[in-house]
Structures are given as structure tokens and as C-alpha cells.
Amino acid sequence: MTDNLQQFMATEIPLMENTMYDLVESIAAPESLKEAMLYSLKAGGKRVRPLFVLAVLEHLQVEAKAGYAVGAAVEMIHTYSLIHDDLPSMDNDDFRRGKPTNHKMFGEAHATLAGDALNTLPFGIIARLDHVSAEVKLALINLLSETAGAEGMVGGQVLDIEGEQRQLTLEELIRVHENKTGAIIRFSIEAGALLAGATEQQRQLLVEYAYHIGLAFQIKDDILDIEGTTEELGKTAGKDEASDKSTYPSLLTLAGAKEKLAQHASKALHCLAQIPSDKKYLEDLTDYIVNRNK
Amino acid sequence: MTDNLQQFMATEIPLMENTMYDLVESIAAPESLKEAMLYSLKAGGKRVRPLFVLAVLEHLQVEAKAGYAVGAAVEMIHTYSLIHDDLPSMDNDDFRRGKPTNHKMFGEAHATLAGDALNTLPFGIIARLDHVSAEVKLALINLLSETAGAEGMVGGQVLDIEGEQRQLTLEELIRVHENKTGAIIRFSIEAGALLAGATEQQRQLLVEYAYHIGLAFQIKDDILDIEGTTEELGKTAGKDEASDKSTYPSLLTLAGAKEKLAQHASKALHCLAQIPSDKKYLEDLTDYIVNRNK
Numbered sequence: 001m002t003d004n005l006q007q008f009m010a011t012e013i014p015l016m017e018n019t020m021y022d023l024v025e026s027i028a029a030p031e032s033l034k035e036a037m038l039y040s041l042k043a044g045g046k047r048v049r050p051l052f053v054l055a056v057l058e059h060l061q062v063e064a065k066a067g068y069a070v071g072a073a074v075e076m077i078h079t080y081s082l083i084h085d086d087l088p089s090m091d092n093d094d095f096r097r098g099k100p101t102n103h104k105m106f107g108e109a110h111a112t113l114a115g116d117a118l119n120t121l122p123f124g125i126i127a128r129l130d131h132v133s134a135e136v137k138l139a140l141i142n143l144l145s146e147t148a149g150a151e152g153m154v155g156g157q158v159l160d161i162e163g164e165q166r167q168l169t170l171e172e173l174i175r176v177h178e179n180k181t182g183a184i185i186r187f188s189i190e191a192g193a194l195l196a197g198a199t200e201q202q203r204q205l206l207v208e209y210a211y212h213i214g215l216a217f218q219i220k221d222d223i224l225d226i227e228g229t230t231e232e233l234g235k236t237a238g239k240d241e242a243s244d245k246s247t248y249p250s251l252l253t254l255a256g257a258k259e260k261l262a263q264h265a266s267k268a269l270h271c272l273a274q275i276p277s278d279k280k281y282l283e284d285l286t287d288y289i290v291n292r293n294k
Numbered sequence: 295m296t297d298n299l300q301q302f303m304a305t306e307i308p309l310m311e312n313t314m315y316d317l318v319e320s321i322a323a324p325e326s327l328k329e330a331m332l333y334s335l336k337a338g339g340k341r342v343r344p345l346f347v348l349a350v351l352e353h354l355q356v357e358a359k360a361g362y363a364v365g366a367a368v369e370m371i372h373t374y375s376l377i378h379d380d381l382p383s384m385d386n387d388d389f390r391r392g393k394p395t396n397h398k399m400f401g402e403a404h405a406t407l408a409g410d411a412l413n414t415l416p417f418g419i420i421a422r423l424d425h426v427s428a429e430v431k432l433a434l435i436n437l438l439s440e441t442a443g444a445e446g447m448v449g450g451q452v453l454d455i456e457g458e459q460r461q462l463t464l465e466e467l468i469r470v471h472e473n474k475t476g477a478i479i480r481f482s483i484e485a486g487a488l489l490a491g492a493t494e495q496q497r498q499l500l501v502e503y504a505y506h507i508g509l510a511f512q513i514k515d516d517i518l519d520i521e522g523t524t525e526e527l528g529k530t531a532g533k534d535e536a537s538d539k540s541t542y543p544s545l546l547t548l549a550g551a552k553e554k555l556a557q558h559a560s561k562a563l564h565c566l567a568q569i570p571s572d573k574k575y576l577e578d579l580t581d582y583i584v585n586r587n588k
Contacts, residue, residue, distance in 0.1 A: 029444035033452045037444065084410060087383075089402030108383030109455055112406070116378060116413060117444035123417040124439025127432045134428035138421045141435055145418025150323035150331065150411035158327045161403055 005284035020072035036114035056192025073122035080118035156180025168246035182214030209271035299578035314366035330408035350486025367416035374412035441477035450474025462540035476508030503565035
């Protein structure tokens with residue numbers, strides 16, 4: 001990771017996190033529910049999605065305080081999906097990021113409801129944003145509903161579950177990931193463009209960038225499942241191979257998956273190069289995603 | 295039920311339902327997911343929440359086509375909550391309205407995800423409404439996020455689960471129901487007021503009406519659990535008493551609960567009387583809720 005990105009993250013992530021925790025702590029809800037919501041929000045993670053929102057704003061050199069709240073909103077959606085994915089009826093995971101999963105801490109009923117609450121809250125957060133026009137707020141809400149729901153993340157999760165039973169084609173695998181992880185990454189990047197008031201040309205380049213970095217992110221995840229250690233990853237390594245899951249390395253070989261990763265990374269950077277900027281955070285974030293070891 | 299209300303329902307419910315089914319059928323999502331979503335949406339029910347949206351519009355004598363989509367949105371939220379409530383980790387119900395519950399038909403993973411998708415979709419539906427101002431859309435989204443989430447329905451569900459372990463006070467029981475069922479009923483009624491462009495005085499009277507009819511609805515449910523038959527209700531009667539659950543009759547006696555019901559019904563009608571209208575649907579709907587046998 002470059003010093004540049006490290007400094008950016010050290011400044012921006014705590015600001016986003018404090019906004020996110022405040023947004024949950026300030027609601028009038030049962031304490032036990034807020035505790036379960038905050039437990040998973042505070043369990044860490046790379047905060048990649050909020051970083052995309054904030055790095056796009058920096059790239060376009062627009063200061064928008066609302067970026068923290070929108071970053072918090074997308075991190076809540078991501079977190080709810082992890083809580084539900086970990087449930088016994090889904091992936092049945094006891095640990096996430098080295099800590100007991102939400103249902104192990106609070107029971108299945110509370111975990112289901114904490115996830116539900118984290119699915120609903122972000123829409124209100126966006127509707128109440130200060131200093132953002134009504135049109136931009138509605139565009140953000142429409143985009144979040146589309147990318148988080150049946151047409152995006154939830155649909156991708158369904159395809160993923162149904163794909164576990166059989167060998168997928170590369171085309172099918174791409175479709176799973178475009179939806180399961182790609183859609184919410186697209187939201188994060190396009191949200192930054194919407195908040196910054198990007199031109200239509202800039203927005204289109206960023207959507208194309210999002211497509212490539214979203215797939216690169218997932219291919220890297222698949223490679224790390226083979227090459228990473230359980231300690232580094234904070235989750236069990238080698239799980240995909242053990243469960244005979246279709247992944248980029250299983251369909252393309254490890255070398256083939258690495259080549260694909262390099263191609264998407266190069267295309268992603270090519271998109272960014274067409275939106276000149278003094279700030280290099282988005283380029284550095286791209287390199288980080290491609291080269292990370294966890 | 296009056297002929298007046300019967301005719302209103304016979305006209306309006308199919309229009310709302312067709313809008314609702316179209317809104318799901320038209321999305322680009324895996325067929326298996328859409329099938330699970332539509333299964334529970336089509337499983338029937340009284341459609342009380344959309345009826346409130348539509349009856350408020352009629353009461354205020356404003357024609358708003360968006361009422362069908364907003365009614366569909368709130369019915370989706372209600373349906374997602376039923377799918378998740380029925381899960382083995384929550385109420386563990388095998389039947390709902392005389393049909394197998396969603397997870398009995400599609401498995402727990404798909405039921406969880408169908409619920410998640412029905413939680414997310416309504417926000418996009420509202421954001422995309424035609425012929426509704428951006429300000430009203432944002433007010434609706436903000437209200438739905440608040441009433442459906444941790445501060446409303448989901449919070450009420452948490453209080454309900456935690457209350458099962460012990461005897462509640464009347465105050466605690468009211469708090470459960472204000473949130474668990476009352477909040478979404480308030481959304482439905484206030485949504486009608488927002489869509490109709492009600493005056494501030496009308497809106498406040500309708501919010502007060504919503505408070506009383508919401509509690510009346512729940513008290514009637516508790517009474518029906520004692521007096522109704524499993525056949526009429528389409529769900530197991532006598533379940534509350536068998537599980538030693540705190541209810542209005544258990545805290546107030548059956549006669550006391552009926553008196554409370556009559557009080558809230560009378561106060562609800564008093565609010566409506568202060569918003570003179572040629573249309574009597576909302577009065578008739580109030581009487582129906584108080585006097586129904588299922």
C-alpha cells in the first residue's frame with residue numbers, strides 16, 4: 001500500500017466509521033438490537049465500499065461531507081448481507097474476521113433482525129442527507145435499491161447458492177459475481193459520481209471502472225482463498241477448494257485467474273486515466289485491491 | 295362489512311395486487327427468487343395496509359394513481375416481515391393463511407433472501423413513482439425507513455421476542471404493538487396523507503387516527519386468537535394462551551380487552567369525524583377492523 005493511500009485511509013476511515021456508529025447509536029430502538037447491529041459494524045473489515053465513495057469524491061476533487069454518510073449506508077448494506085450469509089441456513093459460519101458471527105453472539109432471531117434493520121436504515125439515511133439535492137438523493141436510493149436487492153446483491157447470492165450444487169461455466173460465474181459483489185461496488189463508485197455532480201462522460205467511465213474493479217476484487221478473493229493463510233485472512237483459507245466450489249482458479253487455473261486479474265486491473269486503470277486528477281487515491285486503491293494479501 | 299366497503303375492496307384490491315405482481319415480475323432477477331417473492335405476495339391476506347393508503351386518498355377525495363404502487367410497497371414490507379417471522383429461528387411456523395410458509399416451500403436460505411429482497415425493493419419503487427414530487431417521495435422513503443426498521447417494526451419484533459420470556463406490563467405490551475404492527479399502519483395512513491397533499495392539520499388527525507386504529511387492530515387480533523376458530527383464521531387459534539404470551543386479554547381480561555378495543559375504535563372515528571368527507575370508506579374500514587372475525 002502506498003503512503004498516499006495509507007494516509008488517506010487513516011484520515012477518512014475513522015471519519016466514516018464515527019458517522020456510521022453515530023447513525024446507529026442515535027436511533028430510538030431497543031438497546032439489544034442496536035448492540036447486535038453495532039457489533040457487526042464494529043467487527044472491522046477493509047471498508048472497501050465506503051473507501052470507493054470517498055476516493056471517487058477525491059478523484060473528482062469535490063468536497064462532499066455527505067460522502068461519509070453514504071459510505072456508512074453502503075457499509076451497513078454490506079454488513080447486513082454478511083450477517084444473513086453467515087446464518088446456519090446459509091453458509092453456517094461461526095467466525096467472521098476472527099470474531100464469533102452475529103448469530104453466535106446474539107442468537108439467530110436477533111441476527112436475522114439486526115440484518116433486516118441494517119437493510120432498511122440506509123434508505124432513511126440517504127433520504128435525510130444535508131446539502132444534497134432531492135434529485136441526487138432519489139437517484140442514490142433508486143441505485144441502492146437496484147444494486148442491493150433482487151436485481152443485484154440478493155439475486156447474486158441466490159445464484160451463488162444454486163451454483164454450489166454444480167460446476168458453473170465462466171459466464172455463469174461472472175454473472176454471480178457481477179451481482180453478488182459487483183453490484184454494491186458499482187453503487188459505491190456511482191454514488192461518489194452522483195454526489196460529486198460528475199459529467200455524464202465521467203459517470204460512464206466510472207461505471208466501466210466499477211465493472212472491472214468489481215471483478216478484479218472477486219478474482220483476488222478467489223486467489224487469496226488458495227494462496228492466503230487462515231491467519232492473514234481472518235477466515236478459513238482453502239474453503240472453496242474443500243467444498244468444490246466453482247471459482248476463477250478452478251475454471252481457469254491459478255495462472256489463468258492471475259492473468260484475468262491483471263487484465264481487469266489494467267482496464268480499470270485505463271478508465272481512470274481518462275478522468276485526469278491530481279489525486280491518486282483511486283489508482284492507489286485499485287493497486288491495493290489487486291495486490292492485497294487479505 | 296358494508297356494501298360500500300365491499301365494493302371499494304373489490305375494485306381497489308385487484309388493481310393494487312396487479313401493480314404489485316407487475317413490479318416483481320418486471321425486475322431482472324433469478325426466476326427462483328422471483329417465484330419465492332411472488333409466492334408469499336400471492337398467498338392472500340386482508341391487504342389492510344394498502345387499503346389504508348387507498349382509503350385515505352378516497353377520504354381526502356384525491357385521485358392518486360401512485361396509491362397502488364405505494365400500497366404494493368407497504369404490502370411487500372409486511373410480507374417480508376411475515377416470511378422472516380415464520381422462520382424456524384423465529385416463530386417456526388409451517389403454515390400461514392392455510393398454505394405452507396415460504397421456507398417450507400423454498401427452503402430457509404431462499405426464504406431469508408426472498409424476505410431481504412422484499413425489504414429492499416419498496417424503496418426503489420417509491421423513488422421511481424411517476425407524478426409525485428421529489429419532496430413527497432423523500433418524505434415517504436424517510437417514513438418507511440423509520441416505521442419499518444429498528445425504530446418501528448423490526449424493533450417491535452425484537453421487543454416481542456424478548457417479552458415472550460416473561461410477563462409484560464400493559465405499558466410494555468403497548469410499546470411492542472405500537473412498533474410491531476402500529477408503525478407500518480401509521481406509514482400506510484400517513485403515506486396516503488402525503489400523496490394526497492393533506493394539510494398539516496389533516497395529517498396530524500390522521501396520525502392520531504393511525505395510533506388508535508393500529509392498537510385496535512392488535513387488540514382485535516388478540517381477541518380473535520381466543521374467540522376465533524383455526525378454520526376461520528387460517529392459522530392456529532389459541533396459540534397465545536398455549537404459549538403463555540402476554541396479550542391484552544391476558545392482562546385486562548377478555549371483557550377488559552373488548553372495552554379497550556371499543557375505546558380506541560371510538561377515538562379513531564372521532565379523529566376521522568374532524569376531516570369531513572363524502573366518502574365513508576375509511577369509517578367503514580375502521581368498523582370492519584373492529585368487527586372482523588378473521
